[in-house]
Every structure is written in structure tokens, then in C-alpha cells.
Amino acid sequence: MTGTAQSARILIRGGRVYDHDGDVHQPAQTDILVGGERIERIGPNLPADAGVEIIDAAGKLVAPGFINAHYHSHDVMAKGLFEEMPFDIWTLHSNPANYGPRTLAEVRLRTLLGAAESLRNGITTIQDFLTLVPQDEAIVDTVLSAYEEAGIRVVFAIAARDRAALDIAPFIPKDLPEAIRRRIAGSDRKAKDELDFITAQIRRLGNNPTARQTWALAPSAPQRCSQELLEGIAALSRELAMPVFTHVYETRIQAAAARQQPSATSLIDVLARAGLMNEHLNIVHGVWLTAHDIAQIAEAGARVVHNPVSNLKLKSGIAPILDLHRAGVDIALGCDNYSCAETQNIFLAMRMLCLLPAVTDPEPGPINAAYALRAATLAGARAVGLSHKIGALKPGMIADLMILDLREPAFVPFNSAARQIVFAEAGRAVETVLVGGRPVVRNSRLVAVDEAALAAEVDEIAPAFRRDAQTLAARNADLVAPLLNANREAWKVSLGFERYVGRGST
Ligand SMILES: [Zn+2]
Numbered sequence: 473m474t475g476t477a478q479s480a481r482i483l484i485r486g487g488r489v490y491d492h493d494g495d496v497h498q499p500a501q502t503d504i505l506v507g508g509e510r511i512e513r514i515g516p517n518l519p520a521d522a523g524v525e526i527i528d529a530a531g532k533l534v535a536p537g538f539i540n541a542h543y544h545s546h547d548v549m550a551k552g553l554f555e556e557m558p559f560d561i562w563t564l565h566s567n568p569a570n571y572g573p574r575t576l577a578e579v580r581l582r583t584l585l586g587a588a589e590s591l592r593n594g595i596t597t598i599q600d601f602l603t604l605v606p607q608d609e610a611i612v613d614t615v616l617s618a619y620e621e622a623g624i625r626v627v628f629a630i631a632a633r634d635r636a637a638l639d640i641a642p643f644i645p646k647d648l649p650e651a652i653r654r655r656i657a658g659s660d661r662k663a664k665d666e667l668d669f670i671t672a673q674i675r676r677l678g679n680n681p682t683a684r685q686t687w688a689l690a691p692s693a694p695q696r697c698s699q700e701l702l703e704g705i706a707a708l709s710r711e712l713a714m715p716v717f718t719h720v721y722e723t724r725i726q727a728a729a730a731r732q733q734p735s736a737t738s739l740i741d742v743l744a745r746a747g748l749m750n751e752h753l754n755i756v757h758g759v760w761l762t763a764h765d766i767a768q769i770a771e772a773g774a775r776v777v778h779n780p781v782s783n784l785k786l787k788s789g790i791a792p793i794l795d796l797h798r799a800g801v802d803i804a805l806g807c808d809n810y811s812c813a814e815t816q817n818i819f820l821a822m823r824m825l826c827l828l829p830a831v832t833d834p835e836p837g838p839i840n841a842a843y844a845l846r847a848a849t850l851a852g853a854r855a856v857g858l859s860h861k862i863g864a865l866k867p868g869m870i871a872d873l874m875i876l877d878l879r880e881p882a883f884v885p886f887n888s889a890a891r892q893i894v895f896a897e898a899g900r901a902v903e904t905v906l907v908g909g910r911p912v913v914r915n916s917r918l919v920a921v922d923e924a925a926l927a928a929e930v931d932e933i934a935p936a937f938r939r940d941a942q943t944l945a946a947r948n949a950d951l952v953a954p955l956l957n958a959n960r961e962a963w964k965v966s967l968g969f970e971r972y973v974g975r976g977s978t
Contacts, residue, residue, distance in 0.1 A: 482506040482909065483520050487529025487875060490536065490889055492850065492864055496842040497888040504534060506871040509683065509908040513867055527904060527911075529875055533889055535845075536865050537596025537872035537905065538818035539852025541777045542717065542756050542806025544631075545600045545615065548582035549930075549937040550811035559723045559786045560640040561955050564948045566811040568603045569636075569658075571940055576614045578937070581930050583618035588918050588926065590624060590816040593899040596872035596907045597625040598816075599806070599856050601690045601717055601756075604630055607669045609676065616681055622921055623912035625872060627856040628681075629690035629717060630673060632666040634701050639693070642729045643958035652951060663701035671708065679712065684908050687712075688856065693719040694742040695726065702746035709752050715857040716748060717777065721765070722757035723788045725958075728965035740765045749774060754855045756806065759783055759791045759971050766792065770799040775855050778847075780824035781815075782808035789971030794829050797838060804855040805848050818848045822894045831973045841894035874913075875904040 484506065488499040503518040504511055520526055546568045554565055564570070574582075590598050600619075604611050612630070619626040636658025644656050674687055691697045691705045709716050720739055721727050730737050740761075743749050751773035755761075758776040761769070769776065778791050796803055805821040807813055822844035829839050853863030862872045876883070876893075880901035883892050905913035912919050 480909070481508075481512075481521070481524045482527060482871075482906070482911070483518060483524050484527045484529050484534055484875065485518075485520075487532045487534040488878075488889065489514065489534045489865055490845070492842070492846055496845070496890040498886075499533065499889050504865065504871075504873075506906065506909045509870050509910075511865060511867050511869050511871045514865065527875070531878050532903070533876040533878055533883070533893075534865065535594070535874055535876060535889075535893065536849045536863055537874055537907065538594050538848045539597040539599075539804070539856060539863065540590060540595045540807050540816060540818060541599050541754065541804040541852045541855040542779050542808055543586070543598050543600055543816065544602060544809040545583050545586050546603050546605075547809050547811040548586045549578065549934065550809075550941060551814055553938070553941050554811060555785070557786065558956070558959055559788055560638050560725065560959065561952055562786050562812055563638060564951060564955070565941070565945060566809070568605045570944055571605070573605055576610060578933050579611055579614045580618045581926065581933065583615050584622055584921055584926055585930055586810070586816060587619055587622035587624045588921055588923060591622060591905050591907075591913050591918060592902060592916065593817045593819065594874035594876075594902045594905060595624070595816060595818055596874070596905060597627065597852065597856060597858070597862060599627045599629065599688060599717065601629050601631055601688075607665075609673060612673050612677075616677070616685060620682055620684065622918065623684070623907050623910060625684045625862070625907050627686050627688050627715070627858070629688040630670050631690045631692050632670060632701060632705065633692035633696040634661045634663045634666055634698050635696050636660050638955075639695060639723065639726050639729060640955060640958050640962070642732050643725065643961045644954065645958070645961075648954055652954060655951065663698050663704060666701055667704040667708070674708075674712070686857065688715045688717055691716070691718045693722075693726070694739040695729065699742075699746060702743065702748060706747035709748070713752070713857070715752050715754060715855065717754045717756055717855075718743070718748075719757055720755045721760035722783070723786075724760055724967070724971070725962045727760035727967055728962040731965060731967070738765065740768050744768070744772075752857070754804065757783065757788070757791065758796070759789045760967070761792060761796075762967075762969065763795065766795055766799045766801065769796075770801050775802045775804060775851070777804045777806045777855060778821070778825060779806040779808040779813070780821060780828055782813040784824075785814075786812050790828050790831060790973070792971070793825065793839060794833055794837060802851050802854060803847050804851040817899055819893070819898050822848050826894060841888070841890035844894050845890055871906050871909040873906050874902050876901040877903045
């Protein structure tokens with residue numbers, strides 16, 4: 473599945489073309505000429521030369537493809553298995569290390585399944601922050617080849633961590649049985665092994681494994697990595713000008729644990745000491761950032777990737793979107809993994825981005841639909857290191873786009889493209905999707921993947937995965953009560969601010 477069809481030229485004729493800088497409510501009707509992977513021209517009544525495929529977009533809306541800036545493909549098979557689990561308990565049930573190695577057939581199917589739903593929902597670029605168990609290059613090859621098969625753009629990152637303890641470990645009572653404490657502590661790995669594997673994979677496959685594939689770096693979280701590992705990642709990022717993604721202050725426990733350290737370590741300072749606080753850095757989640765942290769992020773030109781659905785489903789709280797925006801911090805959007813957010817849907821993430829500020833602020837504000845569309849496209853492109861290539865429909869940019877059917881109920885009557893994309897649509901209107909100028913979705917179905925056959929193959933392996941999840945849940949049963957107790961213990965640490973509405977009020 474290499475891109476032999478990529479040199480085709482396509483004329484998308486007569487659609488309304490969404491322009492971030494134009495009329496975001498009633499985009500002008502115009503044509504887009506795509507040559508190879510790029511947009512060649514945009515303008516009315518473009519001529520259709522011989523050999524050009526014409527896509528009739530009359531009555532349709534052409535919009536830039538979405539960039540999902542936070543996703544993990546390792547647990548696609550766990551979709552729908554969990555709920556009512558605060559973060560650390562969910563981690564215990566979903567961490568790939570607790571499942572052991574999976575077959576390459578399963579790895580291929582789960583990757584295809586995530587890519588298929590993403591494309592159907594207009595996501596043209598996905599940042600996959602993948603935990604490999606074991607760290608084996610055959611898994612890397614299987615994942616990248618599945619993405620290429622589906623035709624989605626991927627910014628691929630191999631998760632790195634050398635400290636195994638659960639984030640909640642500092643709050644685990646010392647008098648618990650040693651066996652339980654050992655399981656919460658896990659077994660550490662070596663920074664050098666993590667760095668060597670990642671470096672070897674990037675060297676082996678090159679900076680662009682395919683035209684649609686690039687790399688990012690993914691230290692799991694500052695508290696899960698040694699200083700040596702973080703410094704190694706920073707050096708690689710500098711050398712290869714590569715974006716870095718890391719989970720920071722996703723939960724209150726992580727913020728409380730950092731304050732419990734002998735030196736009351738700020739995780740942002742840990743990143744700064746390692747040389748990571750710069751424009752390549754993407755802080756994933758950032759729910760429990762202080763005002764000082766936010767100022768440091770703005771100063772460094774780093775970004776935040778907001779994952780509203782997983783933050784709520786795991787009871788992590790609500791990120792300080794308005795404070796980040798006021799400080800000038802760029803915000804991209806992520807859908808996070810299937811085991812904690814269930815769906816790859818940026819329409820939903822945009823809607824939550826716009827709606828959540830109202831839980832703390834009754835005033836009209838700046839986080840409107842047009843802003844959400846920029847977050848889902850332009851900010852996402854900056855996050856994954858592809859700005860000026862993807863995120864907007866302009867001549868010279870790569871043709872990553874979707875065509876939405878304006879006769880779908882979400883768009884009737886058609887009062888505002890931006891507002892109806894963000895507040896009314898959920899993905900059903902996505903009819904055609906191009907990635908790198910190549911149609912990968914037509915008539916709301918993947919072009920290169922037989923979705924029914926994929927579903928049938930997944931059905932065959934799903935019972936075995938469910939059994940493994942049940943076995944793991946049984947093994948974890950005696951840890952749940954101690955973890956919930958530790959959670960409650962962590963609540964007693966005062967942070968001086970809250971991310972839960974009304975907590976502490978009478
Ligand atoms: Zn994550």
C-alpha cells in the first residue's frame with residue numbers, strides 16, 4: 473500500500489471551503505485543485521484538465537482534516553470495558569504492561585480499527601503515543617504498516633519510562649502487605665535501554681518512514697522518568713527538531729505527590745532542568761497546573777494538549793482552559809485512548825473545549841467555535857511539528873481534508889459552518905476524506921480497508937482479550953480498596969486551588 477495513486481490530480485468542485493481567516497459561518501463556494509499530495513490552487517471555476525478526477529462538492533462543506541494530538545493505540549481492544557474508575561485504578565486495569573505481549577495480528581487489527589474510526593470522523597493526522605510490550609521492532613513495523621494500509625497520517629512516538637511505580641505510590645500506607653506494595657511499585661527499567669531502542673528505531677526507519685509518517689518523542693510523565701531519561705529525550709528532540717509529548721499534572725494525585733517530595737518538586741521545573749521546556753514540548757492534560765506553571769509554559773512557548781473526555785471519565789478534573797488561553801498558551805486537542813475515552817472524535821473534543829469553561833466562568837469568553845476549529849487543526853499541526861503543512865486549506869499546503877454533506881440534519885438549516893461543526897455535528901456528515909491528496913474515505917467508508925471484514929476479524933480475537941482483561945481485574949481486586957483509600961489520603965494535601973467545581977463550598 474505505497475502511494476502509487478498519489479500523483480493523481482483531483483478537482484473538488486463547487487464546495488463551500490472553510491477558511492479560518494474568512495467567513496467561518498458562510499464559507500465561500502469555490503474549487504480546490506489537488507495535485508499529488510498538495511493543494512495547487514483554490515478559486516472559482518477552475519478548469520478540469522484531462523485526467524483530473526472531479527469530486528462534486530456542491531451542497532457540501534470542505535474543511536481541513538482534524539489533528540488528534542493525543543492517542544494511544546495499545547488499548548483499542550479495551551473499548552467499553554471500564555467505567556467509574558479514578559485514574560490510578562484505571563491505570564492498573566489498562567496498562568499494557570499488565571496484559572503481556574499481544575500477537576502481531578492483534579496489533580495490526582487494533583491499529584487499523586483506531587485509524588478507521590479516526591478517518592471516518594475526519595481525523596487525518598493521529599499522534600500515537602504507543603507503549604510497546606515488549607520493545608520489539610516487529611511491533612513498530614506492524615503498527616506503521618497498518619497506518620499506511622488505512623492511509624492516515626501518523627506522528628508516531630514510542631512511550632518511554634524507566635520508573636515503574638504508580639503515580640499514587642507516595643500515598644500508599646506503609647503497613648500494607650509487602651506483596652501489594654511490590655505490585656504498586658513495579659520494576660524499574662534502565663534509561664539507556666529506553667533511549668537506545670527509540671534511537672535505533674528512528675535511525676532504522678528514517679525521519680520519514682513514509683510520506684505520511686513522522687516521529688515524536690514520548691517520555692510517559694516527568695515522575696515516571698529519571699533525569700537521565702528526560703535529558704536523553706531532550707537531546708534527541710534538539711538534534712532531530714522533534715516534538716515531545718508528555719503527560720503532566722493529569723490528576724490531583726500527581727500534583728499532591730510532587731508537593732510531598734522532600735524538595736516539593738514542580739514537575740514543570742523537572743522538565744525545565746532536563747532541557748525540555750521549549751517550543752517542541754506538548755504538555756498533555758495539564759489539568760492541575762498552577763498559575764506559575766502556566767506562566768512558565770507560556771514563557772517557554774510550549775503547548776497544552778487538552779483531552780476533555782478522558783479527564784472527566786477518569787475523574788481527573790477540568791483543565792484551566794481560560795487561564796491557559798489568557799496566558800497565551802496554544803491549546804491542541806486529543807481524544808486519548810479507547811479504554812478511557814472510547815471514541816476518536818474531535819467533534820466531541822471541540823464541543824467540550826467550548827462548553828467546559830462555563831463551569832467556572834459565567835461571562836462570555838474567547839473559546840468559541842472558530843477557536844475550537846483552530847485548536848483542532850492549526851494548533852494540532854504545531855503540536856505535531858507539521859505547521860504550515862497541514863491544518864488549513866491553502867495553496868501549497870498538503871491536501872488533508874474532509875468533505876461534509878450539508879444535507880445531513882446537523883447542517884440543516886445551514887446557519888454557521890463553525891458553530892454547526894462544533895455544536896451539532898458528530899461525524900455522520902463526513903463523506904469524503906483526503907490524506908496527502910489521496911482519497912481514503914469515500915461515501916463514508918474507508919477506501920482501502922474493508923470495514924465489515926475488519927469488524928469480523930476483530931470479533932474473532934475479542935473474546936480472548938476480554939478474558940485477559942477479566943483475569944487482570946481479578947488479580948487487581950485486592951488493590952482497589954487500598955488505592956481508593958490512598959486517593960482519599962491525597963485529597964488532604966492542600967494545593968491552594970481546585971479543578972472540581974464547588975468542592976469545598978458549603
Ligand atoms: Zn495519554
